[in-house]
Every structure is written in structure tokens, then in C-alpha cells.
Amino acid sequence: MSDVYVVGAGMTPFGKHPDKTAAELGAAAVLEALDDAGVSLGEIEAAWVGSVFQGMAMGQRALGEGGISGIPITNVENACSSGSTAIWGAAMSIKAGMYDVVLALGVEHLTGAFRGAFTPDESDVEAQRGLTMPAVYAMRAQRHFAQYGTTSEQLAAISAKNKRNAVANPLAQFKKPVSVDEVLASRMIADPLHLQECAPVSDGAAAVVLASKRKRAALGGSRAVRLAASTLKSGRAEVGLKDMTVEDLTWRAAEEAYERSGISPSDIRFAEVHDCFSIAEALRVEGLGLFPHGEYPARVVKGEADLDGRLPVNGSGGLLGKGHPLGATGVAQVVEVVRQLRGEAGLRQIPGARVGLAHCRGGKAQGVEGTACTVNILTV
């Protein structure tokens, strides 16, 4: 099986784009990724495209806008992990020896498609009883509070960190730092989560060009980043009374990624994780084995996850700071890891970054722990 490399990365600014369509956003990210890779439109052999609320054939619409047609295009919906599932599919096709150059795109125009709190599918019995995504995480936060003594101030510090990081990211939706006090003063969405602890509604797109070892050599250059592992898991059925502060889904995706890559949690220099809510970041990094269970919020207060900390988390600003166009998010995380590993992250550059991890976990359906979770480990 060939190693897989990210040879090109592109991403639109995240935020509100009322003057653009999803197809236009997608095409812009694709063209930037192609130019970054130095490959032409005709060299792309296949594409996987992730989106959630964009309707039929998002891939054909975006790639058509970008001058790509006729190749195999696979549209992927896997809740918030749609984009990263596209990367998983694209990487798998190279590993299988089917193709040498494959595109993965994530795209979402959410402001045109959505308002209010994000919920499971409307047919879901829990959604019909009033369950929202913020409520799911709020209830998990209440358990984290009860079991580990976590506080609202500590969770607010996670948001403040990510919004501070976003200021150093020109593509981020939020441009201003937000203090812990300001987070706590923002209106309550689902107790204990405040507005500033919830990812915003965003539009945007991100794309990566993946290549086989052979194609990477043919392209030359030294900016390729190796995709050491790309894993996908779905949530297991909820049987029995499980600890809701433990992310079995995240750990199973991570465990396979660590095994496949030969990279252990202690080798990870920095991580982009799915911080759809402040508490979510804690649940993710604890689930990934990057921080001891129950301790992450207190360690954020000590600065351990800052850009200059022991293990920077969401240096891009994360979903809380950079924005969360659902289908685009998983690809944007990988774009960020690639830019960090290339030393192209500007003011938010993590010195000496050689190994980075991207974690994307999405969705909720009645009776399962979560919809889907991906882990991508990248290295130079």
C-alpha cells in the first residue's frame, strides 16, 4: 500500500458569506489547493466531497464550478465529520492503489440553511422531546462538573483560549479576543454552556489534494506532509449505564490511528480537535489520551494547551474561534495541521511542530454514542 501525502491545501475564510453560494466557496477552496499542490485540473482522478445540509450532489456543483467534471465524485454526509470522512475515503482510494491524485473537499453554506440550535435529525425521538446538540453537551458537562469538580470558569477558559488563537488566524470567523468574564456574561444556551461556549453558524470550504508516494515524488518539492493514519469509526450502541464523560468513540478512532501510524499519544506535538462546545474540547483530548481523564479544564487554566504550552490544542481557533461550517470543518482541521507542519502558520506557528493530530467527531442519533469520528495523524 502506498503512503499517502497531502500535497496541497486550500481554505476560504470562515464566517458569513451571504454573497456566495456553497458551490462558489467549494470551488475557491479547490482551486487554492490545486495551485498549492502545483497540479492541474486534469490531474485530479477522483474526489470525495463532504457536506451536511447542502442537498443533492454538492460535489458535482462545487467541482463543476471549479472546472472539474467527469471523474468519480463521491458525496459524503456524516454529520460534522462529513469533510474528514471525505479525506478518509480519498486516502483509502490511494492506499488501495486505485488512484495517485485525489481531492477531498468539505463545504457548507450554513447561514443559508439553518437557524436556532443544531439538533439530531427531526425523526429522532430525543429530538422530538426537545433534545438539542448544546443540551447533549451541557448534560455531559454537568457530569464532568459532578465527577471531577470542573467549573464554569474552567470551561470558559477553553473558549477564551480558542478565541484568542483565532485572532492570529486571518481565516477565522472571530477577530476579537474574548475574556473568561465575557464568556460567562454571554447568555445561557443550555446550562452550563453560554453562547460564547458554542460554535457559531458559519459558511466556508476547505480542500486538500492527496497523492501517492509515486505522484508526490513526481511533483517534487519539499512541502508535502505525510498522512500517517486516517481512521473513521461510528458510535457504538448505548447499552447499559455508561460514563458520559468518557468518549469511547473518540478513543476507538484514535487507538486505530496510533496503531496504524506507530505514533503514540506522547509523540503528538499539537492537536486540532472538535470543540463544537467548550466541554467538547475537554472530552476530546481526554478521549484521545492526550490529557489525563477529568483534568483537562484545570490544565487549560494553567496554560498547558496554549500555543506556547506543553500541547497546543486548537491553535487555529478551533470551531469556537475559527467557525464551524459543518461539512468543511474536518478538512479545515487537516489544512491547519498541514500549515503548521510546513511552518506556514504565521503568528500562530507552533515551533518545531513535526507531528500533529486532527480529530473530528460529529452528530447524535438516538441509541448510539455519536454519529461518526475521524482521527488524522500527519507528520513531516
Next chain:
Amino acid sequence: MVSTEAATAVMKRPYEVEDGLVRLRAGRCPACNAVYCPARLVCDGCGHRGLEEILLAPRGKIYTFTTVHQSTPEFQTPYHLCYVDFDEQVRVMLPAAGEERPRIGEDVEIVLGTGPRLVGTEPEEGPHALMVAGPATGRDEDDV
């Protein structure tokens, strides 16, 4: 074979009322005893097809909770939600009755009432939902 009975179980009212006690309809795997609420066709744990219908105890314990202040545009806020653990080793998400904030570890009983209300409806017009009320009657206070 999946029995027709099991296949149609999901279409039934999700609870039964016995002697004034509200009991949620659930499914138990006859092979490995795993309990699902609502029931499903096939046991995830062992793959057995066809769960047997059971009624859960009319009481449970609050595992966790939240108060929702912003929901989808359809629902009026605020309202309380909680996950309730039952002795049958199954956890169910239910709205909480009343204005009082639920507490972790609180014993509750299942009652029928008005769930989170749809925008534009009055309390008495709302759809009937399964609700959780606390504290449960006939339980020790120090059981919390």
C-alpha cells in the same frame, strides 16, 4: 426471523399506565439481557433478532440534566431535560416536569404531562409527552 410483533413495537404508544404508574415500553434481548428504550429489531450486543417487550420501572434516578434556554425555533424555552437511569440498566432522555432545576442523583417518577411546548401553543394545548417528576413518592429522602 424478526417477528412482526417486534417490528411493529416501535409504532405503539411508548408507555403503558398501570395502577396510575407510567411505565416506559422497552425491549430486552432474551439472549443477553441488554435493554433498549425504545426497542430495536436486533440486539447490538449479541446480534439476537427479536427483543422481548418489557415495561420499565415507573421510577428512575437522574444521571444528568440541563436547562435549555435556546432550542430550535419550534420550542418555547426554557425547559429542563435529563437522562434518567432505570434499574433495568437503561438510560432514557426525558424532559423534566415543573420549574425546579433537576439534580443529579435525584429519584424521579415518570408522569404524563406537557413536554417542551411548541411555539404558539398554550400549556393545555401542548403535545403530551412523557415527563419526569421529582422527588419520587414513597422513597427515602436520603436516597438522593
